[in-house]
Amino acid sequence: MKPESTAKLSLRERHRAIGAILEARFSVAAFEEVRRTNATYWESPRNDMGRGIYGEAMREKQRLAKATDTQLLAEIAAAGA
Numbered sequence: 001m002k003p004e005s006t007a008k009l010s011l012r013e014r015h016r017a018i019g020a021i022l023e024a025r026f027s028v029a030a031f032e033e034v035r036r037t038n039a040t041y042w043e044s045p046r047n048d049m050g051r052g053i054y055g056e057a058m059r060e061k062q063r064l065a066k067a068t069d070t071q072l073l074a075e076i077a078a079a080g081a
């Protein structure tokens with residue numbers, strides 16, 4: 001990726017950065033696996049916390065989609081991704 005002062009990410013780079021940030025912070029892939037493979041458990045009261053965390057991750061995804069390239073690069077550095 002380019003230095004922050006001239007940060008210009010392609011659409012693909014933005015998508016990857018957002019995915020890496022979400023994975024580092026929320027382990028989204030694990031939630032999506034459960035959602036895909038075990039719908040009954042996903043919707044159960046026992047998984048209320050999991051759905052809540054996943055919902056938070058999706059709100060964060062929307063926020064990150066609106067972020068500037070420089071902000072995304074800072075976020076990815078902070079996430080250690």
